[in-house]
Amino acid sequence: xxxxRTRMRHGLDSGELAGVxxxxxxxxQLFSATYEELRRxxxxxxxxxxxxxxxxxxxxxEAWLKLRNSPGLGVLPQVHFKRIAARAMRQVLIEAxxxxxxxxxxxxxxxxxTFDEALDHAATGAEELLALxxxxxxxxxxxxxxxxxxxxxFFGGLDVAETAExxxxxxxxxxxDWRAARAxxxxxxxxxx
Numbered sequence: 001x002x003x004x005r006t007r008m009r010h011g012l013d014s015g016e017l018a019g020v021x022x023x024x025x026x027x028x029q030l031f032s033a034t035y036e037e038l039r040r041x042x043x044x045x046x047x048x049x050x051x052x053x054x055x056x057x058x059x060x061x062e063a064w065l066k067l068r069n070s071p072g073l074g075v076l077p078q079v080h081f082k083r084i085a086a087r088a089m090r091q092v093l094i095e096a097x098x099x100x101x102x103x104x105x106x107x108x109x110x111x112x113x114t115f116d117e118a119l120d121h122a123a124t125g126a127e128e129l130l131a132l133x134x135x136x137x138x139x140x141x142x143x144x145x146x147x148x149x150x151x152x153x154f155f156g157g158l159d160v161a162e163t164a165e166x167x168x169x170x171x172x173x174x175x176x177d178w179r180a181a182r183a184x185x186x187x188x189x190x191x192x193x
Contacts, residue, residue, distance in 0.1 A: 030081050031064055038063070038085055041157040054096055063088035079158065079166045083148070086156025090133070093155075097129045135188040139181060146181035149174060 031038075042063075043056035054062070066088040140147035145167055152158045152166060160178075164171045 030078065034078065034081065034085070035060065042089060054092070059089055059092055062092040066091060079162050082156045082158055082162070083152045083166055086152050090151060090155045093129055094133050101127065101130065131189055131192055134192065135185050138188060139184060143181065146177050149177055150181050150185070153178070
């Protein structure tokens with residue numbers, strides 16, 4: 001029996017990979033092959049948030065469920081899969097942060113955090129993560145490539161070479177965009193505070 005093939009849709013991904021023909025069984029194999037790497041990444045992303053109820057295993061599994069249940073998502077080159085997994089983990093973390101914040105009495109204001117602090121402390125506190133998410137959404141509206149780059153490097157753990165391959169640009173461009181995006185996010189996070 002031929003494998004079920006579908007087309008990836010706009011959803012977890014920002015759309016630049018739309019139209020790729022995919023196979024769900026191959027997606028399962030890719031997830032299995034990258035599971036430990038994704039788990040290590042999840043551990044580093046959420047390490048500094050003592051209030052988080054998500055273990056690294058839970059975060060990866062929740063992201064997997066989000067990916068697996070996404071209509072039309074399937075096999076992709078590993079670097080693209082990591083990007084989509086990074087997006088899914090970001091969404092799971094944001095949803096958990098919103099739930100935690102909603103449970104607090106009075107909600108509270110979003111705390112000021114610079115992008116450098118977010119990187120240093122893995123930005124997994126609810127307020128910090130929500131502030132970073134809002135800033136990334138704003139960046140995506142004006143510089144989509146830079147937002148993808150920050151997301152894949154921060155949430156997806158891609159290195160400069162993998163990011164360059166994913167985006168189809170040189171490593172020098174990734175480094176230049178990384179500096180520009182960090183500077184823009186620092187200003188945006190400061191302004192939001």
